[in-house]
Amino acid sequence: MSQASNGLRPPFPPESEMQRFNEVAARLVDRQFYQLGYPFDQNLNLTGFYEWLVTTGLNRLTLINVSDPYKTTWDMLNTDEFECKTLDFLAESFGFGKDAVGERSHWGFITSGGTDGNMHGVYFGRKVLAAKSPLPPILYVSSEAHYSVQKLGDVQNIETRVIRSHPMGAMDVDDLRCQLDPTRPVMVVIAIGGTFKGAIDDQRAVAAVLDEVNPVAVYKHLDVALFGGYLPWLDDPQAREVVDESVMQFDSLAVSGHKFYALNEPAGAFLCRKEVLASLHAMQVPYLNGAIPTISCSRSGFDALKFYWRIAVTGAEGFRAEAKHILEMTDLLVSELRRRGVEPLVNRWSNTVCFPRPADDVVHEYSMACTVCPYFGPLSHVVVMQFFTPELITRLADRIASPR
Numbered sequence: 001m002s003q004a005s006n007g008l009r010p011p012f013p014p015e016s017e018m019q020r021f022n023e024v025a026a027r028l029v030d031r032q033f034y035q036l037g038y039p040f041d042q043n044l045n046l047t048g049f050y051e052w053l054v055t056t057g058l059n060r061l062t063l064i065n066v067s068d069p070y071k072t073t074w075d076m077l078n079t080d081e082f083e084c085k086t087l088d089f090l091a092e093s094f095g096f097g098k099d100a101v102g103e104r105s106h107w108g109f110i111t112s113g114g115t116d117g118n119m120h121g122v123y124f125g126r127k128v129l130a131a132k133s134p135l136p137p138i139l140y141v142s143s144e145a146h147y148s149v150q151k152l153g154d155v156q157n158i159e160t161r162v163i164r165s166h167p168m169g170a171m172d173v174d175d176l177r178c179q180l181d182p183t184r185p186v187m188v189v190i191a192i193g194g195t196f197k198g199a200i201d202d203q204r205a206v207a208a209v210l211d212e213v214n215p216v217a218v219y220k221h222l223d224v225a226l227f228g229g230y231l232p233w234l235d236d237p238q239a240r241e242v243v244d245e246s247v248m249q250f251d252s253l254a255v256s257g258h259k260f261y262a263l264n265e266p267a268g269a270f271l272c273r274k275e276v277l278a279s280l281h282a283m284q285v286p287y288l289n290g291a292i293p294t295i296s297c298s299r300s301g302f303d304a305l306k307f308y309w310r311i312a313v314t315g316a317e318g319f320r321a322e323a324k325h326i327l328e329m330t331d332l333l334v335s336e337l338r339r340r341g342v343e344p345l346v347n348r349w350s351n352t353v354c355f356p357r358p359a360d361d362v363v364h365e366y367s368m369a370c371t372v373c374p375y376f377g378p379l380s381h382v383v384v385m386q387f388f389t390p391e392l393i394t395r396l397a398d399r400i401a402s403p404r
């Protein structure tokens with residue numbers, strides 16, 4: 001049977017509703033390349049994927065993945081295989097190698113977005129630390145890290161200390177040293193790309209402070225939402241090692257799928273070292289045939305297909321070219337702004353370009369993100385993604401520099 005046979009689900013809504021659907025679609029497509037303040041690629045090319053769903057008939061199914069994607073026996077319709085292929089590809093990009101017996105050293109799952117990945121970082125961290133010390137942990141995160149981290153500390157009822165940031169947005173490790181309590185377990189969330197200024201926290205400096213203070217136990221989670229997409233593909237080895245587990249020795253990370261990896265709706269991946277999973281003592285759910293390590297239960301089976309589709313059509317070489325392109329376009333935007341007398345702020349390896357907030361009509365025309373910074377005053381930013389071209393940059397720089 002190819003579709004609901006009771007006639008209650010025709011393929012399209014009534015004409016009266018269709019009109020509104022079509023109006024909204026036309027308006028959104030028209031504004032496709034005018035949303036520059038947010039890190040989404042707007043030149044997706046997922047057409048082949050959607051055609052494939054229709055040709056295969058998968059568009060008629062509900063596909064849910066649940067529990068550990070690496071499980072081997074499971075009857076529910078699922079796309080675990082593609083979830084694992086995605087995770088393995090990403091894990092390799094983050095330097096997770098093989099363990100002593102030659103097996104993968106990572107575990108993970110496809111998340112519903114960056115916050116979901118951070119939520120699991122905080123949750124898994126809490127469990128790992130609880131196995132090492134009876135004392136409650138303290139969560140440390142910089143003031144410029146994504147706000148989801150502080151919110152998650154609140155939701156998971158963990159004492160949270162917000163560490164001061166330097167003017168350009170990286171965590172001030174002197175403040176970390178002052179605020180660290182050596183008697184309590186430490187959970188530190190490190191921002192690899194602060195949301196507004198795109199600053200990268202200095203993991204070696206954080207590690208040096210932790211060595212010096214020597215707290216009872218430490219868990220390190222990296223929020224690499226956007227930057228974790230492109231840093232692994234840059235030529236510069238120093239950029240790559242920022243997100244390399246074998247060099248930086250973090251416990252887990254959360255990367256987004258709808259940012260650099262150009263999926264068209266929120267998704268991401270949570271990855272951790274396999275030992276982290278082992279200390280979780282995941283809840284046993286007999287009717288789901290085993291242990292459920294995740295907080296969220298049902299996950300989109302289509303996300304797993306789509307994520308791996310993106311990987312399969314782009315490949316490592318394609319991601320390298322895209323990563324190079326976005327940093328070249330970032331350099332071009334910076335120089336075009338300077339040529340017009342606008343002084344931008346941009347961190348090393350960052351594709352997020354901040355500048356003094358332009359006139360309101362420019363802000364709205366390009367959907368720029370804005371803030372008021374205590375050091376630099378009112379700022380706006382744009383995030384340079386794969387769809388940026390020299391023509392777009394010239395037009396944008398002209399508008400930003402136009403008199404108010």
Ligand SMILES: Cc1ncc(COP(=O)(O)O)c(C=O)c1O
Pocket residue numbers: 112113114115116118146148193194195223224225226256266267
């Ligand atoms: C650095 C960082 N972390 C986490 C998030 C939250 O991700 P999501 O909106 O997918 O939940 C964002 C979103 O922009 C982000 O920039």
